[in-house]
Amino acid sequence: MPRLLFFLLILLTGGAAASGPVFDVHVHIRNGEASLRDYLADVESSGVELSGLGAMWFGGPHQARQGELDAIRTGNDSIIALAKAHPRVVPIATVHPYDEAAAITELERVAAAGVRVLKLHAHTQGFDVSDPRVETLVRRAGELDMVVLTDNANILPGDSEKLFNLVLRVPGTKFILAHIGGMNFRYWNIVALARTADGFAMDNLYFDISGPLLLVPGSPIEDEFVWTLRNVGIDHVLLGSDYPQMGLGAAVDALERLDLTGAEKEKIRRGNAARLFGL
Structure with missing residues (x-):
């Protein structure tokens, strides 16, 4: 094969390595430094140029359950310490909405320590998104200039509908809905219609496309x-891996294969996260 043709093929099929910097908004770092080293090694082996990551301590076997206040505080402190040691890490803390005043106190504590993202997961934490205690918590998060990252894989009945109403009721809080509704992503095309009504801009709504993207x-x-990504607004779409369940390299490669423009892909890879988190 002629050398020029060989290099042209590399440029055209370089996949993740050729796509530009990436911010991974959804990373589970379950065992501190050891998990972070494993994640970074996985990213390096995929050829992705990593600009940063949103890291959380809970998920899978590690859960933030109602009443486990000391364990939640310890977990949050671990991810705060990790972020202080690694500038590319954006720490993501959690609380349980049903802990009410204690949850608000912990939310305020982590916000004072520099945490900008709160993660909630109705299915694994065992709460109802429509419960008033959830609204109280996420409203306070918005007042503290925190972004709420919450699961939206449609594991539970009415998942997307309840989240739609929560986002509408709390316009002062920015939300990232992880997994963009799973394989029910079509639901979110309703956003394009909702935005035609007065007062329904929904500029506080963002989506992490980890999972279904693959x-x-x-x-x-x-x-x-x-079509759905464009209807919800490319400026409101973020890339996540949901590591260790899925890898960032696979997510980047999948994004590169979609029929989006180069400018759209750059926003999803990093630009939107940089703007949202003030990076």
């Missing part, structure tokens, strides 16, 4: 997925 390229639903 299934879409080359599938019968690829065009619908791209």
